Amino acid sequence: MDFINEIIGVPRLLLNRPNSNVVFFGTLKKSISKEELQKIIFNLSHKHKLLNCKINSNNDTFYYLIDKNIEPDIVQYSNTNIEDLLKKELKHFFDIEKGPLIKFGLLKKNKEMTLIINSHHTICDGMSLVYLFKDIEKMLLGIDIDYSSRKFLFLEPSNIPQNLGNWLEKFIFYFINKKWSKKKFSITNMERLSIHEGFWRKHEPQLFIHCFSEEETAKIITRCKENRITVNTGITTGLLYIQHKLLEKKNYSDNFIIADNLRQYLIDDPKDKLGYFASALRLKLRYNNNLNFWENAMQFQSRIQKEFDTNKFESQKINLLSPKLLDAILLNLFGYRDDKIAKKMIRKSNMDIVNSTFTIANLGLVHSEENSLINTLQGPVVYSDTMEKYVGVLTYNKKLRMIISSNPKLVSNSEVQAIIGQLIGLFK
Structure with a gap:
C-alpha cells in the first residue's frame, strides 16, 4: 500500500x-x-x-x-x-x-x-x-x-508554474487558517452519506443527449474556422445568444463557467494519466445586440483567451485555504454547522444559489485509432446544483456530441430541445 x-x-x-x-x-x-x-x-x-x-x-x-x-x-x-x-x-x-x-x-x-x-x-x-x-x-x-512513468502528479501548488494569490490574499488567508487550525471537528462517513441521501431526495437530474450529424458538425467547424474562432467559443456564444434572445422570459445571468484542461501548463505534465487537472474559468460576457453573432463571437474569443492566459490558475487559489475550512464550508452549505466565515465564503462564491446559466466542458476532438473498436463516445456527464445547465461536449467520428444535464424544476426538456434546435440554426 x-x-x-x-x-x-x-x-x-x-x-x-x-x-x-x-x-x-x-x-x-x-x-x-x-x-x-x-x-x-x-x-x-x-x-x-x-x-x-x-x-x-x-x-x-x-x-x-x-x-x-x-x-x-x-x-x-x-x-x-x-x-x-x-x-x-x-x-x-x-x-x-x-x-x-x-x-x-x-x-x-x-x-x-x-x-x-x-x-x-x-x-x-x-x-x-x-x-x-x-x-x-x-x-x-x-x-x-506506456507504463514507464511511475511518478504521481497532482494539481497542487508545487506543480503550478506561478504563485497563487497576491500578498494581501496570502496575509488574509494566513490569519483565517490560523483560526481554523484550532477547531476540532471532521466530516464522518455517516455525515457524507446523510448529505448524499438528503441531496438526492431533492434533486432529480434531467439529461438531454444529442448527436449532431456529420453535415451539421462540418458546418459548425467550417463556420468557426471562417470567422477565426474555436468551436468552443462558437458554442459558448450560441448558448449565450439563445439564453438572452430565445428564452428571454428568464432573467439569465451573464456569468458562466468554462472547464478546461491544465495538464500541459503544469511544471510536470501528467499527460494522459487519470487525475484531476481541470480549471474552472468563471467569466461574465454580455451579448451585444448591436453586433451580429460572429462579431460577438470574435469579441468573446479575445476575452476568453485573455482571461485564460492570465487567470487559468485562478480557481486554484482555493489551495491557500485550510482543508479544514473547506470541510466546514461543505458542512455549512448543507446545514451541519453554523460558522460565520464559512457562510460568508459560501455567499461570496454563490455556492448557495443556482445561477441561471451554464457550465461548458468541451473535451474537443477525440481521435480514433486505426481499426477503431469505438462507435461513439459521449461525456462528460455531471450534475451541477449551482449552474442551471451542465453542457458536456466532444467530437468523435466526425460528429459533435452534446449532453446537457439540468434540474427539470428549473429548465424544462422542451427548453433544452429549443436550445439545441436554435444552436444548429446559428451555424447554417
Whole structure:
C-alpha cells in the first residue's frame, strides 16, 4: 500500500460533495466480457494508479491510499435505458473510506455494447476518462501501453508554474487558517452519506443527449474556422445568444463557467494519466445586440483567451485555504454547522444559489485509432446544483456530441430541445 499526497484545494472540496460523480460512456463495435474488462483494468492500474484508490485520514489530513486489493466494481446491465442508467450513476455513493473511487458498467442492449465509466471527481477530470476509455480500447486492439512513468502528479501548488494569490490574499488567508487550525471537528462517513441521501431526495437530474450529424458538425467547424474562432467559443456564444434572445422570459445571468484542461501548463505534465487537472474559468460576457453573432463571437474569443492566459490558475487559489475550512464550508452549505466565515465564503462564491446559466466542458476532438473498436463516445456527464445547465461536449467520428444535464424544476426538456434546435440554426 502507498500513501500519496494530501488532498487539498478543489479535490478536497469535491471529496465531500454529494454530486461529485463524472460519468463517461461509449458504444463498442464488439462485445466485451466482465472478465476481459477486469483483466484490462488490472493491467491499466500500473499506469492509472488511482484505479485502486481509497481515502485514508490521519486526524484532519486526508490522503490518497493506493491498494492493489481494491478493485473497481464492474456491473453488467441488459435492456436498460441509457439515460436512466446515467442518472443512476450520477446518484451513486462512493464510499471514499473503503474505495474504490471509480466503477464500470457494461450495458448489452439490442446487440450493442455500451461501456460506462463513473468516477469520483476527486480522482479524475473529463479528459481523464477519455484517456482511460482510449487505453481500454488500445488493450482490446493489442496496442502497447506506456507504463514507464511511475511518478504521481497532482494539481497542487508545487506543480503550478506561478504563485497563487497576491500578498494581501496570502496575509488574509494566513490569519483565517490560523483560526481554523484550532477547531476540532471532521466530516464522518455517516455525515457524507446523510448529505448524499438528503441531496438526492431533492434533486432529480434531467439529461438531454444529442448527436449532431456529420453535415451539421462540418458546418459548425467550417463556420468557426471562417470567422477565426474555436468551436468552443462558437458554442459558448450560441448558448449565450439563445439564453438572452430565445428564452428571454428568464432573467439569465451573464456569468458562466468554462472547464478546461491544465495538464500541459503544469511544471510536470501528467499527460494522459487519470487525475484531476481541470480549471474552472468563471467569466461574465454580455451579448451585444448591436453586433451580429460572429462579431460577438470574435469579441468573446479575445476575452476568453485573455482571461485564460492570465487567470487559468485562478480557481486554484482555493489551495491557500485550510482543508479544514473547506470541510466546514461543505458542512455549512448543507446545514451541519453554523460558522460565520464559512457562510460568508459560501455567499461570496454563490455556492448557495443556482445561477441561471451554464457550465461548458468541451473535451474537443477525440481521435480514433486505426481499426477503431469505438462507435461513439459521449461525456462528460455531471450534475451541477449551482449552474442551471451542465453542457458536456466532444467530437468523435466526425460528429459533435452534446449532453446537457439540468434540474427539470428549473429548465424544462422542451427548453433544452429549443436550445439545441436554435444552436444548429446559428451555424447554417
